[in-house]
Amino acid sequence: MKTNLFLITTLLLVGSLLTPGQAQSPTIPSSAPAKALPGTAGDQSPKGSARIVGSVMDSTQAKAVEFASIALYTKATGKAVDGTVADEKGKFTLTKLVAGQYDVLVSFVGFRNKTITNLTLTDGQTLDLGVIKLASSIKTLEEVTVVGQAALIEEKVDRLVYNAEKDITAKGGDASDVLRKVPMLTVDLDGNVSLRGSQNIRVLINNKPSTIVASSVSDALKQIPADQIKTVEVITSPSAKYDAEGSGGIINIITKKNSLQGLNLNVDSGVGNRGSMLSLNGNYRKGKAGFTLGGFGRAMYNTITKTNLDQTSQVNDVTTLTRQSGNGNSSGLFGQYNLGFDYDLAKNQSITAGVRYGVRNMLNQQDLVTQLFTNNTLMSTGNRNVDVKNLSGTVDANVDYLHTFKPQQEWSVSTLYSRNDLTNNFDANLFSGSGELTARQRNLNKNVNQEFTLQTDYQTPIRQNQLLEFGGKAIFRQVNSDYRYLLAGPSGGFTTEANNTLGELTYHQNIAAGYSSYTFTTKNRYTFKGGLRYEHTFIDASTREGGSLGIGDYGVLVPSVNASRTFKGTTLKLGFNRRIQRPGLQQLNPNFNAANPQNITIGNPRLNPELTNNVELGVSKSIGKTFINATFFGRVTNNAITQVSQPSDTIPGAIVTSYQNIGRQHAYGTNLFANVAASSKITVGLFLNAFYTSLTGQTMGLDGASIEQTNNGFNISGGTFMNATFKNGWGAQAFGFMQGSQVQLQGRQGGFGFYTIGVKKEFNNKKASLGLAAENFLTNRFNIHTVLNSPLLSQVNDVYLYNRGIRLTFTLKIGKMTMEAPRRKAKSVNNDDVKSDGSSQTQAGGGSTGGQSRP
Secondary structure, three states: OOOOHHHHHHHHHHHHHOOHHHHOOOOOOOOOOOOOOOOOOHHHOOOOOEEEEEEEEEOOOOOEOOOOEEEEEEOOOOOEEEEEEOOOOOEEEEEEEOOEEEEEEEEOOOEOOEEEEEEEEOOOOEEEEEEEEEOEOOOOOOOOOEOOOOOOEEEOOOOEEEEOOOOOOOOOOEHHHHHOOOOOEEEOOOOOEEEOOEOOEEEEEOOEOOHHHHHOHHHHHOOOEHHHEEEEEEEOOOOOOOOOEOOOEEEEEEEOOOOEEEEEEEEEEEEEOOEEEEEEEEEEEEOOEEEEEEEEEEEEEEEEEEEEEEEEEEEOOEEEEEEEEEEEEEEEEEEEEEEEEEEEEEOOEEEEEEEEEEEEEEEEEEEEEEEEEEOOEEEEEEEEEEEEEEEEEEEEEEEEEEEEEEOOEEEEEEEEEEEEEEEEEEEEEEEEOOOOEEEEEEEEEEEEEEEEEEEEEEEEEEOOOEEEEEEEEEEEEEEEEEEEEEEEOOOOOOEEOOOOOEEEEEEEEEEEEEEEEEEEEOOOOEEEEEEEEEEEEEEEEEEOOOEEOOOOOEEEEEEEEEEEEEEOOEEEEEEEEEEEEOOOHHHHOOOOEEEEOOEEEOOOOOOOOEEEEEEEEEEEEEEOOEEEEEEEEEEEEEEEEEEEEEEOOOOOOOEEEEEEEEEEEEEEEEEEEEEEEOOOOEEEEEEEEEEEEEEEEEEEOOOOOEEEEEEEEEEEEEEEEEEEEOHHHEEEEEEEEEEOOEEEOOEEEOOEEEEEEEEEEEEOOOOEEEEEEEEOOOOOOEEEEEEEEEOOEEEEEEEEEEOOEEEEEEEEEEEEEEEOOOOOOOOOOOOOOOOOOOOOOEEOOOEEOOOOOOO
């Protein structure tokens, strides 16, 4: 693995900039009651027996101001003698105060300071200041938030935040059930996620990456229990602080956390006709130390798939028609187990460590009947029984350190080690038309993906309305893919077939990155956020058979600019950014995957990255009890990694799909979202995603020469949901979604629909709940109808998914907890820089056979 001196020098330089002098808090002049840091003078003041208590609220939003600073000044000298910080409910307490006269200063970034004067304390007295309301400041460093229906959605300068805590129907489900309801996102029936029609996105969990996400986004989402998700952040215009990867954007899933003292245990369970789950999560916190231990397991079963495939191919003036029908089923076990630890080294320093293990075992069985016609004459009929194993085990370990010098001035160091062992094998038995076993096939594909990341970030406020951020990052990756394609007769052992069916890909990818970002807020509530990031990628790739692949290193400079303006309940946003999309292992892996020999996939290890320019204009407004958000966007991608299907010149009637850097993609469209509070207990939401896309690439013509192929059209999806709460702990929710057909280079992929309804009853002061949810209960199955065309092939593929389901869920909370003031915890590594098709795509007769590791 390469070592880059430039990167090491950069990291050392960033560390050297953080001199001890920067760690000093600013001196508070005694001549004026400037804002004092909590506790700066507390240790020097005499101790008494009086107390001051109170709470801090936002005057316009009627909610707590978390972490507001409380400073206590003596009336006689005007000097700060004590201070504290409010907890997450806005409450605060000053204790051991000496009798006398005082002033109290309450402050927080983004609000006007408020001073309460002429307070007189006597020995032993508890003075309750009640609710202290802070008004918003015209100068604010914080990103402006439109509150509208704040319980559901928040709009920030570079992202949309969807609050998922009140989702009833997702109880017992997984993260994909939640993401279906997030504006701008589309989640298909396999759990594959698209943002504005692009699957080139990065999915983070609590700001952290994982190799399991790179292997398959859809499988990773199945490992996250829905009821553990607090919010989903859709970052459509990432700042320079984020990795440059992900042309579509970034999705950050924030799970529920707490800052409670004591011990608690949550038990969540569910059982249904297509799946069951059990989750146990425990937390223990005492003083400065906290521990978490948890596990989540989910079983999937009764997942039936039927397929019909008609495809015509032309090779050497011979036309072959393939007709294939398939009957299959799949089952799977998903698990996630985690151990976490955090410790407050000092009042302004913390360390966090954690280990997470994820497991995914997907088994697919498919029976295929295939007929081959040559020039309208039936040439052969065969049966094929395929068993596919898609298994993985992932380990993530992190250690993170955070030092906070003063509000919004902090330095962090983060490390992450991640390893994913992925197995993607299949065994096939081939039968003649009379049912006699004629041959056997086996594909063995073992992938190991390891990476180590070191990252450091520093941010500091400049005056009251500016923020400067900069940092550096190093990622060291190594991927090994060992593949073998074996054949055997009806009896006897397997032998290796020639023609690149035995090999190994070794792929080293090291990345050195540095960034700087600047945020500025004006008096008129304009917010500007601009940044510049540079990433240099070093690649050393080789195969066992062919040696070095000769892929060159490359660098990319990534600018990002975001601006927002808030006035009279309306927020306008304008953003531009450039993104890079590196190929993932499934695109690179030269394994010859012929689980369905009529639909063969093979990667291309010589792929280069693609570059995308994005621009967006958004508007959000609250009108009475209605919140409306509309975003208009444009996306242009060059050197796009595109799937290309061509007829096989060795297997009659077969289609071979690979990846090439031949595409140009243009997409222009809009995302609309409206949330209506019909009453204090009923909320209704509507959303629509519509965009026009144009794709251009190269394919093979009838004469064997390369020709340009284009395709364009509209992609439309939308849905609605309703939440309702009733007396005595009852609640209900309904959700429906429709996805239209999607434009591809060689045709269109069929659309689908999805709907669900659920009810919940809470007991024992919300310590227990019982829920019932049903999905797709009015239809027996969905049909995804896909059509592909090019000069040498045509394909019509129908996939029938039987996903009618019902599930019963139960939740129990055990333990007694008390609240403490939450502290900032160390930041974690945030790798979001590799292309994944996000899929375990269901192909005709192939089942879910795909797997992918981060290169």
